[in-house]
Amino acid sequence: MLRDLLDSIRDMRKHYRLYVNFGLLYLILFGILFIPILSYVINRVFLSVEGGVLLNLDVFKILLQPRAMGSALGLLLLSTLFLFVLMGTYLILSQKKIFQKDILVTEAFMTAIRAIPRLFRFEALYLLLLLFLIFPLLEFPANPIVRRFLDVPPALVRNLDSFRFGTVLYMAALVLMIYFLIRWMFAFHEVFFERRSIRASLKSSAMLTRGIRGRLLLRLLLVNAVLLGLFFLFFYLMARIPQLLNLPVNYIVRNYYITFTGLSLFIYLMILLPVNLLYLTRVYYREQRKLGLDVSDKITTVKWHWLMRKEEALRHNLKNKRIAFTFLFLLSLLISFTLSYSVNDGFLYAGRKILVAAHRADAMNAPENSLSAIESALNLGAAVIEMDVQMTKDGVLVLHHDTSLLRMAGVPESVADFTYDGLMDLEIGSRFQEDFTGEKIPTLKEALQAVKGQGEVLLDVKVSEKRGEVAVKILEELEENGMKEFSYIQSFEYSFLREIRALDEDIRLGQILYAAFGRLNQLDVDFYTVQMNMLSQNLVKRAHDAERGIFVWVVKTEEDMKNALQYDIDGVITSNVALVTEMLGTETLKEKLTEVETPQ
Incomplete structure (x- = not known):
């Protein structure tokens, strides 16, 4: 078997242009045709479900929706068709090279398409079932396109623990399916080479693999593990370079890198796949010889002469094949990369009108709730x-968050223990950074004046007593500073929000939630501010049905933001303003001013 593997690698080196050219042409077709169709079908799937999002085990609820079932079956059909044609073409190319016969790519491609009807039988559902069993184990974003829509965390496997012996049964089913995968390893060979039905091909494959299944599986796993390991090691080291050199890498660069890695993996698999198929084809014919079967070239290729003449003319006219190969590679990469990134990035964020609220202003770069942080x-x-x-x-x-001043100003008393003049004797900047030494706790009036004309304010009111007085003063400040129409008020205390509503029916109010039971729509508020772990499609739907908005707090990381954007939210409260505005493509104040000042 080792000799078969080495011979397959030599064949790949000798004819790599043929295989890679087909792979790149198929990649172009994939980029131009399959990705937009895939995106459309996935979009239909998600629009057909309540709330437009599926997470974790809720993914399987899609099967209960008739429209979603049709979209999912369409997606499954397209994916299967793409895989079958790809494998069939490679198998036919490898078979002809083993028999040392010339064949055109278009000839092999059309022959593979001819065999497709024989594959779409009931037995082919086995392959689809295998994909579903393996799917939860994929915890890395190998496919950046699908990953955007179907986030499959390890929680899917962990949730099996909620069923008695769930994980054991799952692993047993997976092992059983892998066994049948090896048992039926040569089923495609029989379909494409011998033109047998899928049922007859499965029986013949089981006979040919008898006695070699363990060795065959082990060698395939070892070879592919080494080759794929080298690939991932290379890109891991590439990703570490900016960190080692202390180079800043923004979100856009990271997103492009993920897309580029996914496409590189796709191209790399276009090289690995022929090596594997060449090896399996050699083993297939060797096992046939052992059983005394007729080993000969039985493939009658489909000859579409017009298309074949075009391919031959193209080969003849390309004087410098190396330049042509490079051009084809770059063209396919450019087309697929552009389309993939547009799907990868734009599909999730495009057209999203989401308010970005800076949590305690910009507390990452300045003392929280300070005028410097607001700026x-x-x-x-x-x-x-x-x-x-x-x-x-x-x-x-x-402006102050904590119940005491200890963390910010170094004294244990609360704001309510100080008069305003006494509070001005304290400073909150030096504990954050020496550059901010002398920074004072600002008044609400100062903060409103700093924001006026540049944005809106979300007032998170901390009140334990004198609710009525605080409510009156807040509304007065907003009115006097012309910020009432540009303000939101939220609180944990619904009793305080009722005080505000009694004084003003138009001000926008929000209830902060970290746990909730009962009928939220009975709360006289305009929006709910919910923690990340409370987000669910049911909550979002109920809020929007009741004409309430949804704000999410606190978004800290890129992963938090991606998770939040899976829901139809209205705003995020973030401690990382730079990251979130970059992800959403929000213009900075400097960019806005530059546009205004630039003459037309």
């Missing part, structure tokens, strides 16, 4: 500045 958040493109409001002993509204 920084606005410069980064935040549309809304979320700020925490408390009242001093003498009735002045200021």
Whole structure:
């Protein structure tokens, strides 16, 4: 068997242009035809379900929706057709090379298409079942396109623990399916080479693999593990270079890199696949000889003479084949990369009108709830500045989050224990960074004036007593500073929100939730601010049916943002303004001003 493998590698080196040229041509067709169709079908699938999103075990609820079932079957049919034609063409090319016969790519391609009807039988469902069993084990984004729509975390496997012996049964089924995969390894050879039905091909394959299944599986696994391991090691080291050199890498570059890695893997598999099929074809004919079967070339190829003449003319006219090969490679990469990235990035974010609220202003680059943090958040493109409001002993509204001043100012008392003048004796900047030494706790009035004309404010009111007084003062401040129409008010305390509503029916109010039971639509608010772990399609749907908005807090990482964007949310409260605005393509204040100042 080792000799068969080495001979297959030598064949690949000798005829690699033929295989790679076909792979690249197929990649172009994949990029131009299959990706848009795939995107459309996936879009139909998700639009056919309530809420437009599926997560974890909810994915299987799609099978209960008739429209979704039709879309899913269409997607499955296209994917299967793509795989069968690809494998069939490679098998026919490898068979002809083993028999040392010339064949055109178009000839092999049309012959593979001719055999497709024999593959679409009931027995072929086995292959689809195998894919479903393997699917939950894929915990890395090998396919950046599908990964955007179907996020399959390891939780899918972990949730099997909720069923008695769930994981054991799952693994047993997976092992059984792998056994049958090896048992029926030569089924495609029989279909394409001998023109047998799928049922007869499965029986013949079982006979040919008897006694060699273990060795065959082991050698295939070892060879492919080494080759794929080298591939992933290369891209892992490439991804580590910016970190080792302390080079900043933004979200867009990372997203392009993920797309490029996925496409590179696709091209790499276009090389690995012929090697595997050449090897399996040699083993197939060797086992036939052992059984005394007739080993000869029985394939009658489909000759579409017009197409064959075009291919031959193209080969003849290309004087410098190396340049042509390079051009074809770059063209296929460019087309597929462009289309893949447009699907990869645009499909999730395009057209999304999502408010970006800076949590405690830009607390990553300046002291939280400070004027410096507000200025920084606005410069980064935040549309809304979320700020925490408390009242001093003498009735002045200021910005501060904690129940005490210990973390920010180094004293254990609360804001309510100080008068405004006493509070001004403290500073909150030096504990963050020496450059901010002397930074004071701002008043709500100062904060509103800093934001006015540049964005909106989301006031997170911290109040335990004097609710009525705080409510009156907040509305007065908003009215006096012309910010009432550009403000949102939220609180954990619904009783406080009722105080605000009694004074003003038009102000936008939000209830902060970290747990909820009962009928939320009975709350007289305009939006819910929910923690990430509370997000569900049911909650979002109920909120929108009741004409309530959904804000999510606190988005900290890229993964948080991607998870949040799977839902039809209205806003995010983020501690990483730069990341979120970059992901959403939000213009920074500097860019907006530049556009205004640039003469037309």
